[in-house]
Amino acid sequence: MKAIERVAAARAIDRPTALDYIGRLFGDSFFELHGDRRFGDDRAIVSGIAELNGMPVTVIGIERGHNTKEKVFRNFGSAHPEGYRKALRLMKQAEKFHRPVLCLVDTSGAYCGIGAEERGEGQAIAENLFEMITLKTPILSILLGEGGSGGALGLAVADEVWMLENAIYSVISPEGCASILWKDSSKTAQAAECLKLTSQDLYKMGVIEKIIREPKHIEDKLVDSLRNIIYNKLHEKKALPVEQLLEERYQRFRRIGAAD
Amino acid sequence: MLPNSLFKKPLNALEGSEWYNKVTSKPFVPNDLWIKCPSCKSMLLSSDLEENLQVCPKCRHHFRLNARQRIAITVDEDSFQEFDKDLLSKNLLDFPDYTKKLKNARLSSGENESVICGTARIGGHACALSVMDSSFMMGSMGSVTGEKITRMFEYATKNRLPIVIFTVSGGARMQEGIFSLMQMAKTSGAAKRHSDAGLLYITVLTDPTTGGVTASFAMEGGIILAEPKALVGFAGPRVIEQTIRQRLPQGFQRSEFLLEKGFVDAIVPRGELKETLARLIALHTKEEGQ
Incomplete structure (x- = not known):
């Protein structure tokens, strides 16, 4: 599969979204918590507490919606600063109870607009990076579809980062890259190739820890196995002494792109 | 076939010369005597501008x-x-x-x-x-x-x-x-x-x-x-x-x-x-x- 085909698959309209996974992984145990306590409630981010094989976890997902109505309601999965602040509030809450955090990332990027800038989109993401690196509870981030730049990273400073097979993770969209670098939007496919944004490329480069094979639709078998591997990982990380957990998280990012 | 360079118009007579390459490959230092402020359009003496930490003395525009x-x-x-x-x-x-x-x-x-x-x-x-x-x-x-x-x-x-x-x-x-x-x-x-x-x-x-x-x-x-x-x-x-x-x-x-x-x-x-x-x-x- 070519990189551009992965891009298309990651964005496909019928692709399961964060809420689909939350529903299938946690069922009725998911209790949604709203608001950043500062400005409002960002509907692009769905967050709450749920049970995973009996273990309470904090779940934070970026939801893009399925049809036009849902997409508009969810702002197409592009979060405003209050979304990142809501996420951080829930992460701090999780830290208090030493409850593991699961982030489900699927966004073309943080929203760019007047309100987002006025309320400090850059500051909100920066604060998440700054706080997540030392959050004293395990964090696992899974990229479900699109991992768009800083907007994705704001929920992906984690102990491990996994990707679904057809998810992508990139510093810029291939369209943006082609138009900025080559002033030629017809070179999108080439840009997708050059950016090395597929799960396979990122795994090879040591940027992610795991690729989750995916069938076309969410099947019970996939959900069961996903639930188990998430549980096992969070359970394993939860048992680590906090200092070791944080040191390993720091080094995970410290070594990326380190010069000799 | 004619050499490609025949169709290229040099930007100035010195382009391609040894002197030109030497000058353009060096870090850019504004050494013109006069510099136009992009904000208030005043003509500023470059030495004045330098003395003023590259801030326009007229409109306080901060040059990069x-x-x-x-x-x-x-x-x-x-x-x-x-x-x-x-x-x-x-x-x-x-x-x-x-x-x-x-x-x-x-x-x-x-x-x-x-x-x-x-x-x-x-x-x-x-x-x-x-x-x-x-x-x-x-x-x-x-x-x-x-x-x-x-x-x-x-x-x-x-x-x-x-x-x-x-x-x-x-x-x-x-x-x-x-x-x-x-x-x-x-x-x-x-x-x-x-x-x-x-x-x-x-x-x-x-x-x-x-x-x-x-x-x-x-x-x-x-x-x-x-x-x-x-x-x-x-x-x-x-x-x-x-x-x-x-x-x-x-x-x-x-x-x-x-x-x-x-x-x-x-x-x-x-x-x-x-x-x-x-x-x-x-x-x-x-x-x-x-």
């Missing part, structure tokens, strides 16, 4: 400085000791033309990367210092940019030094793909450790600071200063205009706007920056009753 100029007007004389000067970026993704672009950037800016790091004294106070340079690929964040800044934070943490970072950046460096993005997390981690050690980090936002730098260490300073009218934002104004399909209001994303919205502590004119930094660092090193 490169990192060496910035260091020269900020630190105590001969106090700057550079770190990791020879760290060079590699073409990690084998991205088309990136190797050539890096080489050109090194030639045209005279620097090896988009940030210069080291230790210095400001008003007598020792500190760590990172100064970004817009003349190197628009101050974009490559792996080496992130690595140098991270090392500076780690050094400052270990040696219990305050750190001052002057930011200027167009954001991520596309040619380094995901490695560029990861520098945001890496530098933020190092900034957090420095902060947790109880140490002072001052950011000085200069024109323009956008993208991944804004969304990481630029906004993580314990104290955030900005030069007047600097453009500071996450998304660039052009991208926002394209997304929302309307014109942005006057002054949007400028320092004064960020001050009003609560995202910077103070706007400090260039002429007062050194003294302000020295004063702030002094407030954090003083023991009670000293």
Whole structure:
């Protein structure tokens, strides 16, 4: 599969979204918590507490919606600063109870607009990076579809980062890259190739820890196995002494792109 | 067939000559006698401008400085000791033309990367210092940019030094793909450790600071200063205009706007920056009753 085909698959309209996974992984145990306590409630981010094989976890997902109505309601999965602040509030809450955090990332990027800038989109993401690196509870981030730049990273400073097979993770969209670098939007496919944004490329480069094979639709078998591997990982990380957990998280990012 | 060069019109008679190549491959130094202020359109004598720290004496427009100029007007004389000067970026993704672009950037800016790091004294106070340079690929964040800044934070943490970072950046460096993005997390981690050690980090936002730098260490300073009218934002104004399909209001994303919205502590004119930094660092090193 070519990189551009992965891009298309990651964005496909019928692709399961964060809420689909939350529903299938946690069922009725998911209790949604709203608001950043500062400005409002960002509907692009769905967050709450749920049970995973009996273990309470904090779940934070970026939801893009399925049809036009849902997409508009969810702002197409592009979060405003209050979304990142809501996420951080829930992460701090999780830290208090030493409850593991699961982030489900699927966004073309943080929203760019007047309100987002006025309320400090850059500051909100920066604060998440700054706080997540030392959050004293395990964090696992899974990229479900699109991992768009800083907007994705704001929920992906984690102990491990996994990707679904057809998810992508990139510093810029291939369209943006082609138009900025080559002033030629017809070179999108080439840009997708050059950016090395597929799960396979990122795994090879040591940027992610795991690729989750995916069938076309969410099947019970996939959900069961996903639930188990998430549980096992969070359970394993939860048992680590906090200092070791944080040191390993720091080094995970410290070594990326380190010069000799 | 005729040689290709027959159809090319030289820009001037000297193009292609040895002299021309020598001059254009050197770092750009404005040596014209007169410079036009892009803001108030006044003609300024370049020596006056230099004396005034590259600030227009008429309208206070702050011209962009490169990192060496910035260091020269900020630190105590001969106090700057550079770190990791020879760290060079590699073409990690084998991205088309990136190797050539890096080489050109090194030639045209005279620097090896988009940030210069080291230790210095400001008003007598020792500190760590990172100064970004817009003349190197628009101050974009490559792996080496992130690595140098991270090392500076780690050094400052270990040696219990305050750190001052002057930011200027167009954001991520596309040619380094995901490695560029990861520098945001890496530098933020190092900034957090420095902060947790109880140490002072001052950011000085200069024109323009956008993208991944804004969304990481630029906004993580314990104290955030900005030069007047600097453009500071996450998304660039052009991208926002394209997304929302309307014109942005006057002054949007400028320092004064960020001050009003609560995202910077103070706007400090260039002429007062050194003294302000020295004063702030002094407030954090003083023991009670000293």
